Amino acid sequence: MKTYENLEELGPKRLEIIYQDKDLVVVNKPAGLLVHKSTMDRHETRFALQMTREQIGQRVFPVHRLDKPTSGLLVFALNRNAARKISFQFQKNQVKKAYLAVVRGYLQGTGIIDHWLKNIKKGKFENRVGNGGSQTVHKNGYPQCNTACEQNPDARGHQGDSMEPLCPKQSAVTDYAGLATVELPVCVDKYPTARYSLVALYPGTGRRHQLRRHMKHLSHPIVGDAIYGKSCHNDFFKNKFHCKGLLLCAVNICFFHPVTGTKINLWATPDKRFQLALTHLGWEDAVVNFKKSLGHQKSQIC
Numbered sequence: 499m500k501t502y503e504n505l506e507e508l509g510p511k512r513l514e515i516i517y518q519d520k521d522l523v524v525v526n527k528p529a530g531l532l533v534h535k536s537t538m539d540r541h542e543t544r545f546a547l548q549m550t551r552e553q554i555g556q557r558v559f560p561v562h563r564l565d566k567p568t569s570g571l572l573v574f575a576l577n578r579n580a581a582r583k584i585s586f587q588f589q590k591n592q593v594k595k596a597y598l599a600v601v602r603g604y605l606q607g608t609g610i611i612d613h614w615l616k617n618i619k620k621g622k623f624e625n626r627v628g629n630g631g632s633q634t635v636h637k638n639g640y641p642q643c644n645t646a647c648e649q650n651p652d653a654r655g656h657q658g659d660s661m662e663p664l665c666p667k668q669s670a671v672t673d674y675a676g677l678a679t680v681e682l683p684v685c686v687d688k689y690p691t692a693r694y695s696l697v698a699l700y701p702g703t704g705r706r707h708q709l710r711r712h713m714k715h716l717s718h719p720i721v722g723d724a725i726y727g728k729s730c731h732n733d734f735f736k737n738k739f740h741c742k743g744l745l746l747c748a749v750n751i752c753f754f755h756p757v758t759g760t761k762i763n764l765w766a767t768p769d770k771r772f773q774l775a776l777t778h779l780g781w782e783d784a785v786v787n788f789k790k791s792l793g794h795q796k797s798q799i800c
Contacts, residue, residue, distance in 0.1 A: 512549075512553055513525040513526065513527065513528075513546065513549055513550060513553060514526040514766075515553075515554075516571060516764050516765075516766055517762065517764055518554065519755075520576065521575065521576055521577060521579075521580035521755070521756060521757050522573060522574070522575060522576060522580060522584070522755070522756070523550060523554060523558060523573075523574050523576060524571055524572065524573050524574075524751070524764055525546065525550055525571075525572050525574070526569070526570065526571065526572075526766040526767070526769075527546050527564055527568075527569055527570060527571075527572040528569055528769055529566075529567050529568065529569040529743050529744060529747075529769060529771065530566060530567065530743065531544065531545070531546050531549075531566065532544075532545050532546065532566050533545065533546045533547060533560060533563045533564060533566075533572065534546070534547045534548075534560055534563075546572055547560055547574070550574055556576060557576070558574035558575070558576060559574060559575040559576070559577070559578065559580075559581035560574060561573055561574065561575050561581055561584050561585045561588060562585075562588045562593075562704070564748060565707065565710075565744075567722070567723075567724070567743055567744035567746070568597075568744060568746045568747070568748065569746070569747045569748070569768065569769050569772065570597070570747040570748025570749055570766050570768075571595075571748045571749070571750070571751045571764060571766045572748075573751065573753075575756070579756075579757070580756045580757060582756075583756030583757070584753065584756040587753055587754065587756070588704070591702060591703060591704065592753070592754075593751065593752070593753040594700070594750075594751070594752040594753070595700065595701055595748060595750065595751050595752075596698055596699070596700055596748075596749060596750035596751075596792065597698070597699040597700075597701075597709060597746055597747060597748050597749065598677075598696065598697075598698060598699075598746075598747050598749050598768060598772075598785065598788070599696075599697050599698075599699055599709065599713065599720045599745060599746045599747075600694055600695070600696055600697075600720065600721045600722075600735075600745035600775060600779075601694065601695050601697055601713055601718040601719065601720050601721065602693070602694060602695075602718055602719055602721060602727075602728065602731050603693050603694070603695065603717065603718045604676075604679050604681075604693050604695055605674065605676050605679075605695040605697050605716070605718045606676040606679060606695070607675075607676055608673070608674065608675045608676070609673070609674055610671065610672070610673050610674075611670075611671065611672040611673075611674065611712045611715065611716065612669075612670075612671050613670060613712060613715050614667040614668060614669055614670060615667060615668055615670040615705050615708060615711055615712075616666070616667050616668075617666050617667070617668050617705075617706070618706045618707060668703075668705055669703060670703045670705045670708050670711075670712065671701075671702035671703050672699055672700065672701050672702060672703075672708060672709060672712045673699070673700040673702065674697050674698065674699050674700070675697065675698045675700075676695055676696075676697050677695075677696045677697060677698055677781070677784045677785075677787075677788055678695065678696040678779075678780075678781045678784035679693065679694070679695045679696075680693070680694050680695075680779045680780065680781075681693045682694070684734070684738075686730055686731055686734045687728070687730050687731070692731070692734070694721065694779065695718065696776070696779070696781045696784055696785075697718075698788060699712075699713075707725070707726070709746065710723050710725065710726045710744075710746070711726055713726070714726040714727070719731075720744060720745060720746050721735050721744075721745045721775075722735060722736075722741070722742070722743045722744040722745045722746075723744050723746075724744075735775065738778075739774060739775055739778045740774065741771050741772075741774055741775045741778075742771070743771065745772055745775060747766070747768040747769070747772055748766065749765060749766050749767075749768065749789075750763070750764065750765055750766075750792050751763075751764050752764070763792070763793060765789060765792065768785075
């Protein structure tokens with residue numbers, strides 16, 4: 499039976515187009531929508547690639563991907579030449595991306611996560627009961643992940659509900675910046691209060707599930723993450739704020755146009771579900787200030 503993690507009913511009939519010319523189109527992918535067909539989700543019948551193609555009436559070429567539960571900016575090329583050139587920028591990590599995420603605990607200041615990640619091979623996922631509910635776990639199986647934050651008071655008691663697969667490791671780098679924090683007078687896990695942070699994440703490499711795994715490594719898992727997060731916090735946001743799913747959005751992307759060489763700097767507004775969480779936590783101004791810091795007061799093209 500078909501399931502939709504965050505798409506309302508059958509999802510949007512049309513995708514929001516952020517940018518389009520004769521070589522590229524950039525859409526705002528909703529959470530719960532696959533980029534293209536996948537053996538891991540054989541039951542799905544709707545894909546961002548297909549919807550974009552039907553919406554603009556021409557063939558599109560995928561040049562990168564976003565995880566199904568991640569929302570935000572997704573780039574497609576409109577011809578082979580543009581696809582080849584923009585793909586090269588992605589492969590060489592020349593495309594700059596920024597994500598917004600809601601994470602557990604207080605994560606303040608700025609820092610760099612330089613932590614190698616085991617290569618996740620593509621395969622099926624299965625449900626496994628974790629701490630406080632049913633969670634999705636990679637079929638390869640996951641050994642316990644040692645954290646680098648055992649002395650962090652906001653990492654207290656975090657074990658996660660799943661683990662990482664045994665595969666060769668790859669280098670992975672993520673920059674982060676804390677944007678806002680909140681402490682709620684609610685007992686969600688073991689403690690009388692619950693702390694959360696709004697953070698900006700800047701991937702320096704493009705490993706599978708990199709941001710989600712790096713946040714788990716810091717013991718600040720992203721809220722709504724059914725693989726690397728903790729179900730009690732996921733359930734709290736779902737039940738208290740009516741906010742279901744991964745709170746991770748690709749809000750900014752900056753690259754050079756593959757044909758003209760013009761620098762393009764784009765912003766996508768987080769979806770209604772994400773916006774609802776921001777409103778409940780009082781973080782709307784933090785997002786506005788972050789957007790301004792990225793140079794989005796006026797033009798999309800630099």
